[in-house]
Amino acid sequence: xxxGREITPGVVAWRKNLSRLQAVGIDAALIxxxxxxxELLVVAFSGRRGDTGLLLSAEQILDLLHYAxxxxxxxxxxxVWNLFYRFLGASPGRALVSGVPExxxxxxxxxxxxxxxxxxxxxxxxxxxxxxxxxxxxxxxTKFGKAADIVRGLxxxxxxxxxxxxxxxxQTIFLAFMATAFAIPVAFVxxxxxxxxxxxxxxxxxxxxxxxxxxxxxxxAVEPLVWALIFITWVGIGPxxxxxxxxxxxxxxxxxxxxxxxxxxxxGPMDAITATGASTLQVLRYGVxxxxxxxxxxxxxxxxxxNVRMSTIIGFVxxxxxxxxxxxRVDLGEWGEVGTLVLLIAGTVWMMDIxxxxxxxxxx
Amino acid sequence: xxADPAVRTEDLGMVYPGxxxxxxxxxxxxxxxxxxxxxxxxxxxxxxxxxCINRLIDPTEGRVWIFGEEITAASxxxxxxxxxxxxMIFQQFNLVRRQTVLTNVLSGALGRSRLLPSLxxxxxxxxxxxxxxxxxxxxxxxxxxxxxxxxxxxxQQRVAVARALMQEPRLILADEPVASLDPAxxxxxxxxIEALNREExxxxxxxxxxxxxxxxxxxxxxxxxxxxxxxxxxxxxxxRDTFREIYGEEAEPASNSGF
Numbered sequence: 143x144x145x146g147r148e149i150t151p152g153v154v155a156w157r158k159n160l161s162r163l164q165a166v167g168i169d170a171a172l173i174x175x176x177x178x179x180x181e182l183l184v185v186a187f188s189g190r191r192g193d194t195g196l197l198l199s200a201e202q203i204l205d206l207l208h209y210a211x212x213x214x215x216x217x218x219x220x221x222v223w224n225l226f227y228r229f230l231g232a233s234p235g236r237a238l239v240s241g242v243p244e245x246x247x248x249x250x251x252x253x254x255x256x257x258x259x260x261x262x263x264x265x266x267x268x269x270x271x272x273x274x275x276x277x278x279x280x281x282x283x284t285k286f287g288k289a290a291d292i293v294r295g296l297x298x299x300x301x302x303x304x305x306x307x308x309x310x311x312x313q314t315i316f317l318a319f320m321a322t323a324f325a326i327p328v329a330f331v332x333x334x335x336x337x338x339x340x341x342x343x344x345x346x347x348x349x350x351x352x353x354x355x356x357x358x359x360x361x362x363a364v365e366p367l368v369w370a371l372i373f374i375t376w377v378g379i380g381p382x383x384x385x386x387x388x389x390x391x392x393x394x395x396x397x398x399x400x401x402x403x404x405x406x407x408x409x410g411p412m413d414a415i416t417a418t419g420a421s422t423l424q425v426l427r428y429g430v431x432x433x434x435x436x437x438x439x440x441x442x443x444x445x446x447x448x449n450v451r452m453s454t455i456i457g458f459v460x461x462x463x464x465x466x467x468x469x470x471r472v473d474l475g476e477w478g479e480v481g482t483l484v485l486l487i488a489g490t491v492w493m494m495d496i497x498x499x500x501x502x503x504x505x506x
Numbered sequence: 507x508x509a510d511p512a513v514r515t516e517d518l519g520m521v522y523p524g525x526x527x528x529x530x531x532x533x534x535x536x537x538x539x540x541x542x543x544x545x546x547x548x549x550x551x552x553x554x555x556x557x558c559i560n561r562l563i564d565p566t567e568g569r570v571w572i573f574g575e576e577i578t579a580a581s582x583x584x585x586x587x588x589x590x591x592x593x594m595i596f597q598q599f600n601l602v603r604r605q606t607v608l609t610n611v612l613s614g615a616l617g618r619s620r621l622l623p624s625l626x627x628x629x630x631x632x633x634x635x636x637x638x639x640x641x642x643x644x645x646x647x648x649x650x651x652x653x654x655x656x657x658x659x660x661x662q663q664r665v666a667v668a669r670a671l672m673q674e675p676r677l678i679l680a681d682e683p684v685a686s687l688d689p690a691x692x693x694x695x696x697x698x699i700e701a702l703n704r705e706e707x708x709x710x711x712x713x714x715x716x717x718x719x720x721x722x723x724x725x726x727x728x729x730x731x732x733x734x735x736x737x738x739x740x741x742x743x744x745x746r747d748t749f750r751e752i753y754g755e756e757a758e759p760a761s762n763s764g765f
Binding site: 410411414415416417418424429432433435436 | 525560562586587588589590592593594596598599600601602603604605613614615616617618619621624625666669673679
């Protein structure tokens, strides 16, 4: 046998070069970010003013930065650091990819260039973040008055909307339930090709892994709110659109949770079932499924809980449920009625939280 | 009985991804009906050798024959058909902990069961009777309905023996079957494996690291060192001096009283 399965010196050298390249890439990215954050701070504190005579806003500064130059410098410095790592110590990228050499391991962070680099990087991230998100502590502490109206309204819930609210609350809970229930079988099937430990066997399995993972990551990256807008134009405003939106998102979320659970199973029983001459499906049924059912149940109940919360927001854009009547009252400033609805939602979420925690405690 | 040996390996070698060599040039021939013990320190390649025989691990070099058929050339249905003849017993028992003892034993019959009924845990009545009988042979028929993880270690390993028996194999691979058990319970499990060898005429290949157990149960011994066969012969010819010669002055042969 031995048809190309041995690890040849060529493969070893190739892997070594690949990890060097990765290290330089990571370092270049980090150093570039450091340079850019530094430039941002310098520009922000230089007192430069824009065309209107006002101090530059965060967006304007971000627009001014020299990205190409920073990337160029970052690449250069990363190359230098990786070439002379014997004198400069392992770079962050090198440390991530190939680990830290023995002699450097016991050094205090203040005695390594990497330590200082990381410390400065973290500091700068906070300063830059403060400027970019335009944090204004003074405004936060002094301008409370405007919001007080809303808080006052919320504290005095009006009973006029209570009946309608309760009815739609029932719809919300069922909306979340249907979305979760329909998500279970799809996620259950997709979880197996999405688990790394089950898909090492063949090229087909590895392809299935990549396809399902990529697809699920994409679906999960799209907010349920966006899915709701898509389904509202598809099936019309109402709870069905909400069910579909939460269903799509739940499939992706549950697939990820399920597959991670499959990845953490004990492989011993799988080996034992494989050794009996069982087929792949039988190995999954006997060696994997019994191990993952209780955590699957636990995740599913948790997901239902999350879906109840999310359905409120989905309702805002027309996905049915209690959120649907909340939106117009917020727009009109009917804070008393908003208060009633918010209390209903909060109460439900709180109860769901307690119930799902109790059930999950029992299962695992 | 056929003239083919139960197991034959030719120049068997295994290098794990990452470059660790576990086996190198192992030539082995196990005749039908033998009780072959494999002795060796941890990391000497015992587990890898056993797992290469039923292809739980794919060897990177060499070939393996089971009863004259080359398992290293088989795939799909042919591989599963060959595996059906080879039952395996593991150090960590590898029962499905959340299922009943009976279902664990029944899973030994999966290789010959029809796919769809087996996926809903449905087995023929004759298989159920056979499973209860297998449990009876290891003295656990009264625990058939218990969940596997409620049993003690020694009982779990006996369930694993019953599962192996259920498979109706011609060869049993046992990977340190008693290493995780209390020394006092080792013979109870080893005697059941011995019974399969003596009474059913099954071939047994069993890795052990306890010389006393080897002398008591095995008909032949192969000692591994660094993935190679360092010694082979009858257990009674393997004395403590030979042990030190192979494994160095540091190594002390484990005895029945402990490790």
